Amino acid sequence: MNRNIRIHPIPNSWYRVCFSKDLRPGEVKPLRYFNKDLVLFRTETGEACIFDAHCRHLGAHLGHGGEVKGEGIQCPYHGWIWDKGGQCNHVPYPHTGCNPTVKIGKWPVAELNGTIFTYYHSEGKAPTWEMPVFPEFYGGEWVSAIQMYKRNVKCSIQEIAENNSDTAHFSHLHGARFGKVLSESLELDGLQRTHIASYEVRIPVISKLLGINEFHTTYQQYGLGCNRNLVSLKANGKTVLEWRLVCMHTPIDKENAEALCVTKLKKFINVPITRFIVELLTKKACEEVDKDAMVWDHKIFLENPPLYKEEHSINQFREWVKHFYSDSEQPEKISFPTTSGSNN
Known part of the structure; x- marks a missing residue:
C-alpha cells in the first residue's frame, strides 16, 4: 500500500x-x-x-x-x-x-x-502585478527591531503561506490567549488576500500594565512571498500600540525555503521605550515562528485533508493560491511505501 x-x-x-x-x-x-x-x-x-x-x-x-x-x-x-x-x-x-x-x-x-x-515565473513570463509600498518602512515614526527571524526550512513555499490561514493551530501550537472573536472578515482582491479579525485579549501582564483588552489584526498576503500583519492593541477602544510583522519567504527549491520575518513598532512615548517593547515583541515572535518551523521541517502536504468548519479558511486559501500557478502546472505526485497491514 x-x-x-x-x-x-x-x-x-x-x-x-x-x-x-x-x-x-x-x-x-x-x-x-x-x-x-x-x-x-x-x-x-x-x-x-x-x-x-x-x-x-x-x-x-x-x-x-x-x-x-x-x-x-x-x-x-x-x-x-x-x-x-x-x-x-x-x-x-x-x-x-x-x-x-x-x-x-x-x-x-x-x-x-x-x-x-x-x-x-515558471515559464519566464513578465510580472502581471507590483509589490506595494509599506509606509512603516519610510519616515521616522516606526522603530525597527534589531533582531529578526531567518532560517531555512524543509517545506514548500505554499505550505508556509498557508500557515496563517490555519487559525486552528494558534491556540494549540502557540498557546494564543485570545477570548471571543469580536469581528472577522476575508477580502480577496485579485492577487492580494486580506484577513481582518479582532479578539478579546487575555494577556494578564500587558493588560495590567497598559489596560489592553482588545487585539486587532489585519493579515495581508501579497502573492506567496510576502505577508504583512498589522496589529493594534487597544484599551477600551483606543489604540495603545501598533505593531507590524512583515514576513518575506523565498523558495530555495520545491521542497525548501528561506523564512524571514522583520518587525516594527510605532513610536510609543519615546524611542528607548519603543525599542525595548519592539525587541520584546520580536523575541516572542521569533520563538513562535520557530514552533511553526519545527512543524514545517517534518510535515507533508495532504491534498484533501479532513477539515472541520473552524478550518474553512484553509480551503479558501487553497482556492486562492491556484492563481499563482501556470495553467500547465500540476502538483507532482509522490508515493511513499508503507509497511504491510498499515491503515495509513
Missing part, C-alpha cells in the same frame, strides 16, 4: 532576495533560489540587477569573482562585460565583427520597502 502526497511547483510571485542596505554600489553577491544559481549586483549608479549566474561564454559563475564595471558586470574568467540589460557589450581581446548577440538571462527586480525583490 502506498501513501500519496503532492509536491507543488514553485508558485509565480515576487520574492525577497536581499535587503537594500546589504548591497552597496559595485557589490556582487551569488544567490541560490528557485533551484537556480543567480547573481545579484548593484551598478555604480545604484541600480540592483539579477542575472542567471553563469556567463554565456564558457560558463563561469559571475557571483564568484565577477566585478561591477560601470552599469554592467565583468566575468572573472575572460573579462567579458555584460550590461544591465544582459547583453555582452565588451570582449577585452582582439576580435573581428560585432560583440556576441547572445544574452544572459535577466530577472525582473523591484526595490522598495528596504528590500530587493525578484519575480519568479
